[in-house]
Amino acid sequence: MSDPVDATTTPAWARLTELRAAYEPDLRGAFAADPDRAARFTRTAADLYVDLSKNLVDDAILAALVELADQVGVPQRRDAMFAGKRINVTENRSVLHVALRTPSDESLVVDGTDVVADVHRVLDKVYAFSDKVRSGDWVGVTGKRIETVVNIGIGGSDLGPVMVYEALKPYVQEGLTCRFVSNIDPTDVAVNTADLDPETTLFIVASKTFTTLETLTNARLARSWLLDGLRASGAVGEGDDNARAAVAKHFVAVSTALDKVEAFGIDPKNAFGFWDWVGGRYSVDSAIGTSVCVAIGPENFADFLAGFHAVDVHFRDTPTAKNVPMLMGLLNVWYDGFFDAASHAVLPYAQYLHRFAAYLQQLTMESNGKGVRWDGTPVTTATGEVFWGEPGTNGQHAFYQLIHQGTRVIPCDFITVATPAHPLLDGETDVQELFLANFFAQTAALAFGKTAEEVRAEGTAEAIVPARVFTGNRPTTSVMAPALTPSVVGQLIALYEHITFTQGVVWGIDSFDQWGVELGKQLAQQVTPAVGGDEEALAKQDASTQALIRYYREHRA
Ligand code: F6P
Numbered sequence: 144m145s146d147p148v149d150a151t152t153t154p155a156w157a158r159l160t161e162l163r164a165a166y167e168p169d170l171r172g173a174f175a176a177d178p179d180r181a182a183r184f185t186r187t188a189a190d191l192y193v194d195l196s197k198n199l200v201d202d203a204i205l206a207a208l209v210e211l212a213d214q215v216g217v218p219q220r221r222d223a224m225f226a227g228k229r230i231n232v233t234e235n236r237s238v239l240h241v242a243l244r245t246p247s248d249e250s251l252v253v254d255g256t257d258v259v260a261d262v263h264r265v266l267d268k269v270y271a272f273s274d275k276v277r278s279g280d281w282v283g284v285t286g287k288r289i290e291t292v293v294n295i296g297i298g299g300s301d302l303g304p305v306m307v308y309e310a311l312k313p314y315v316q317e318g319l320t321c322r323f324v325s326n327i328d329p330t331d332v333a334v335n336t337a338d339l340d341p342e343t344t345l346f347i348v349a350s351k352t353f354t355t356l357e358t359l360t361n362a363r364l365a366r367s368w369l370l371d372g373l374r375a376s377g378a379v380g381e382g383d384d385n386a387r388a389a390v391a392k393h394f395v396a397v398s399t400a401l402d403k404v405e406a407f408g409i410d411p412k413n414a415f416g417f418w419d420w421v422g423g424r425y426s427v428d429s430a431i432g433t434s435v436c437v438a439i440g441p442e443n444f445a446d447f448l449a450g451f452h453a454v455d456v457h458f459r460d461t462p463t464a465k466n467v468p469m470l471m472g473l474l475n476v477w478y479d480g481f482f483d484a485a486s487h488a489v490l491p492y493a494q495y496l497h498r499f500a501a502y503l504q505q506l507t508m509e510s511n512g513k514g515v516r517w518d519g520t521p522v523t524t525a526t527g528e529v530f531w532g533e534p535g536t537n538g539q540h541a542f543y544q545l546i547h548q549g550t551r552v553i554p555c556d557f558i559t560v561a562t563p564a565h566p567l568l569d570g571e572t573d574v575q576e577l578f579l580a581n582f583f584a585q586t587a588a589l590a591f592g593k594t595a596e597e598v599r600a601e602g603t604a605e606a607i608v609p610a611r612v613f614t615g616n617r618p619t620t621s622v623m624a625p626a627l628t629p630s631v632v633g634q635l636i637a638l639y640e641h642i643t644f645t646q647g648v649v650w651g652i653d654s655f656d657q658w659g660v661e662l663g664k665q666l667a668q669q670v671t672p673a674v675g676g677d678e679e680a681l682a683k684q685d686a687s688t689q690a691l692i693r694y695y696r697e698h699r700a
Contacts, residue, residue, distance in 0.1 A: 147651025155211035168616035189453035227253035231655035240425035270441035296349030303427025341372035353403035450633025472645025492559035500532030516651035
């Protein structure tokens with residue numbers, strides 16, 4: 144694979160530097176001068192309607208960003224990814240999450256294996272299992288049908304499933320509920336199982352590596368909870384055979400390491416595999432999404448996958464200037480590189496998307512939070528902005544003060560759908576209209592602001608006029624879709640996967656490894672004996688850690 148091109152040495156970057164030096168943000172002026180601006184800067188990808196017109200760009204800047212993509216080889220790297228090339232350089236792996244949603248009538252042979260055929264073999268197994276649980280064919284050890292599915296996983300084995308389950312709640316089969324246990328804080332498993340009936344609870348242990356401390360610990364705690372509960376009620380007897388029989392009915396697993404699944408005591412027949420070419424944070428549309436598939440059913444899950452695929456095809460086949468994920472990724476590079484934007488807000492005006500920002504934090508920040516390029520050399524520009532966000536309109540009453548009048552440039556993605564899942568009326572008033580009025584108003588307020596003259600014209604006392612001025616020219620992108628369907632959720636995720644990809648290529652980093660998570664894990668293992676009272680291990684720690692552990696010991700009740 145070719146070495147990364149240093150973006151800052153390209154003619155396009157030099158051009159962008161010139162343009163930035165001459166660029167005076169003036170969205171009021173831009174819209175006044177160009178009545179077609181909204182139409183000219185709007186793009187569509189599958190069902191997504193994406194308005195880029197309230198961004199701090201003009202035609203020259205957008206053209207230079209498109210040139211930058213070509214000069215650093217974004218289209219070539221994209222094609223290499225779709226072809227299964229090992230673009231995850233530091234782990235020497237292909238990156239083929241797009242294969243997870245490729246239709247079964249297509250094929251992709253990588254290293255002699257048709258990965259699409261493999262994908263559909265596992266999907267068929269996940270679908271069959273989901274149908275069994277949903278129909279009541281799959282019952283617990285006492286013959287009762289499953290009512291609660293508990294996904295035990297962390298990071299990519301949790302954030303995707305919980306986000307999608309929450310987003311598609313209206314599609315969840317009545318009588319079925321999913322819970323998600325991720326944190327090793329014992330509170331998480333304790334609270335999520337406290338009110339459950341072991342006889343009607345099914346656990347999905349989800350872990351790409353099946354080595355993750357939190358997940359294996361929580362899986363063991365869940366197994367004890369299950370067996371203790373079943374034995375306490377006399378549902379099952381003592382002894383390993385009874386334990387095995389119970390585990391076989393109440394535990395399944397998802398992993399790339401099926402050997403470790405078996406060693407844990409889960410029958411490989413009850414396990415769903417996936418592959419090392421799927422990054423954890425890119426895995427919700429693999430068998431890692433089994434909890435979601437059980438909840439919404441195979442048909443809806445297939446729509447979910449089809450949504451991803453529709454945006455994949457757009458990303459793969461659309462020239463850069465019309466390519467929505469590429470343009471949104473390039474705009475992020477523009478703000479990070481030329482406006483010192485250290486963060487990016489994602490603001491879904493859809494309560495069901497309340498976990499979307501958290502999901503995107505892992506996707507974007509574990510992908511692009513790197514200071515080294517894929518050839519091992521240092522990066523040459525700022526990388527990895529902090530993604531954050533909360534649903535609208537809640538955010539308006541929390542942090543929008545800073546977005547509107549703060550001193551930092553915070554590019555914002557506003558996301559919504561036209562048709563509500565709950566079309567409620569307040570008397571004659573359509574509440575969705577009230578809701579979306581805020582969506583439309585916020586991006587207008589951020590773009591066009593309010594001048595001192597306008598503030599004065601409202602009769603504001605001169606002394607507080609400055610505090611009530613809105614500078615405007617605060618960049619936003621609006622993403623709309625007809626409704627929050629399984630397909631649209633898939634489309635939104637694919638959109639951000641490919642935005643993340645684009646930024647990573649421009650910065651020359653390997654967006655698919657995550658070596659930065661290892662040191663903390665290593666040290667946690669070294670510190671554990673010290674926390675448990677091992678004086679020798681404690682003595683090996685730095686003075687601050689020693690003192691903190693002593694504080695813990697003195698205060699642990
Ligand atoms: O520690 C980070 C990480 O490796 C993520 O990349 C991953 O999604 C998560 O931990 C969980 O890993 P696994 O699915 O292997 O348990």
